[in-house]
Amino acid sequence: MASWTFTEDYGAQYPALAGSILNLLVFSDHTVTGTSFTGTLDVTATGAALATLGQIVNMTSIAVSGTVTNENNTLTVSLASSDTAAFTAGVAQSIPLIGGSITQNASLTIDTVVTTTDDPDEGPTKDQFNLNVTFAVGSHSVTIVSQVPMNDGFVSLTGTFTNVGIDLDDLNFLMGSMGSSSQWFPATELGPYASGSPAFELLSMALTLYITINPLTVTVSSVTVSVGITNIPLMGQKLYLDPLAVVVTVSNPTSNPTVTWGLEGDIVLCNYARPGDTNNPDFVFELQMSLTDFTISGELENPSNLPVNTMIQDLIGAGTNVGLPDTLTINCFDFDTQADKTTGSISSFSTDIAMSGGFGLFSDFDLESFAFSLVYTA
Secondary structure (H helix, E strand, O other), X not given: OOOEOXXXXXXXXXXXXXXXXXXXXXXXXXXXXXXXXXXXXXXXXXXXXXXXXXXXXXXXEEEEEEEEEEEOOEEEEEEEEOOHHHHHHHHHHHOOOOOHHHEEEEEEEEEEEEEOOOOOOOOOOEEEEEEEEEEEEOOEEXXXXXXXXXXXXXXXEEEXXXXXXXXXXXXXHHOHHHHHHHOOOOHHHHHHHOOOOOOXXXXXXXXXXXXXXXXXXXXXXXXXXXXXXXXXXXXXXXXXXXXXXXXXXXXXXXXXXXXXXXXXXEEEEOOOOOOOOOOOOOEXXXXXXXXXXXXXXXXXXXXXXXXXXXXXXXXXXXXOOOOOOOOOEEEEEEEEEEOOOOOXXXXXXXXXXXXXXXXXXXXXXXXXXXXXEEEEEO
């Protein structure tokens, strides 16, 4: 059976190709017509690079197709497995929790970009060799991605998502016995933030698998999901949690599940002239929040160079004047407070604000930066 690698035809022109995945993958046949490529990966001849994946999908050869472009001293290779049904069936049979009809699609993808000037010791500027799995979550389809496993041990399939609205029940299939009545989610601990009918979004997901060889066994070591609760008001129409991201990790979901929780996300501060407009806030900063007592802290960078007075008016109200000139901009400010565990709202806070912009406090002395603390109680 004939064997071929990309380095045979392109290695002399692109020395860094020797350090890429394309130097390892052996094709039993291939055809290039213009920029269109079809070929068959020989799992056995390729060796370690495909041995584990070959067992997972139960295939000794993997048909691929895509494009190969060689122009302007750049080789761009974009390939994907083309026998979708067989590849998907193999993954669905091997990986617990997301197997069976839940798995809608699976594929192998190869994306390599190499130039004639890339350092051979460092390899190509882009060189990705991924396993992709698409499965159903409620009414949505989500895709998680991993580097193709080349041996036994741990491997993580991960994905981040936008606009994936869910019910908590949509994720129960991932949580083993903790999926009963959504026991994995801290609804009681979140109190007012999870009461009523809040809007949930799936923000990210990671499945950590443990693979053993001979015989092949794939075990789900842990499942981590980040579920966002959006547009939670903290101070009227001024300050919102958007989103409050609840990070849930369930270890050993198929055998002896245990759960840990964490909170992260963003606080958004709306402009005083646009109350409630969380889609166009003046400030956004990452928060840290305690699930035990609802203490909140966060630090903001100010890429738009908004003045200090804007932030103060956003927080306290239009027309608030603390005697600072409008030329002072915020470098950063730290925000600390504690929300009421019954209502979820806050009525007081403190901030440390660092500013710059030339104060001109004295005729012969001009400060370049300044910091002050602001304490507010409603």
